[in-house]
Amino acid sequence: MEIVKIVAFAFIALAIVIILRKSNDTLAVQVSTVVGILIFLFMISKITAILQLLQQLAIKANIDFVYLNTVFKILGIAYLASFCSEICRDAGEGNIASKVEFAGKILILVLSIPILMAVLQSILKIM
Structure with missing residues (x-):
C-alpha cells in the first residue's frame, strides 16, 4: 500500500x-x-x-494524437498550477496563488479551443 x-x-x-x-x-x-x-x-x-x-x-x-496530446497538456497545466498555488498558499502568498490558478485556467482555455472547434465542425457536418 x-x-x-x-x-x-x-x-x-x-x-x-x-x-x-x-x-x-x-x-x-x-x-x-x-x-x-x-x-x-x-x-x-x-x-x-x-x-x-x-x-x-x-x-x-x-483517436487523433493531436487531441490526446492536447488533453495531456491540459492535465499537466491543471496539476502544475494546483501544485504551485498550494505551495504559494503554504508560504502565505494567497495573492500569488490565485494569479497562478488564473493563469492556469486561461492556458487551459487556450489549449481547449482547437478541440472545441473540432467538435463544433463535427456537429455541423452531422446537420
Missing part, C-alpha cells in the same frame, strides 16, 4: 513543519515545498503508466 507510505511521510513532515514554524517560518516553508516535490516525484512513475495506458486506448479507438 503505497498510500500508507505517502501518508506516513506526510504526517512526519507535517510534524516537522509545525515544529519549525514556531522558530523558523522560512525553513518550514522550504521543508513543506521539498516534501511536496518528493511526493510528486514518487508519483511520476504512476502518472507515466496512466499516460501510456491512455495512449494505447487512443490507438485502439483511432
Whole structure:
C-alpha cells in the first residue's frame, strides 16, 4: 500500500513543519515545498503508466494524437498550477496563488479551443 507510505511521510513532515514554524517560518516553508516535490516525484512513475495506458486506448479507438496530446497538456497545466498555488498558499502568498490558478485556467482555455472547434465542425457536418 503505497498510500500508507505517502501518508506516513506526510504526517512526519507535517510534524516537522509545525515544529519549525514556531522558530523558523522560512525553513518550514522550504521543508513543506521539498516534501511536496518528493511526493510528486514518487508519483511520476504512476502518472507515466496512466499516460501510456491512455495512449494505447487512443490507438485502439483511432483517436487523433493531436487531441490526446492536447488533453495531456491540459492535465499537466491543471496539476502544475494546483501544485504551485498550494505551495504559494503554504508560504502565505494567497495573492500569488490565485494569479497562478488564473493563469492556469486561461492556458487551459487556450489549449481547449482547437478541440472545441473540432467538435463544433463535427456537429455541423452531422446537420
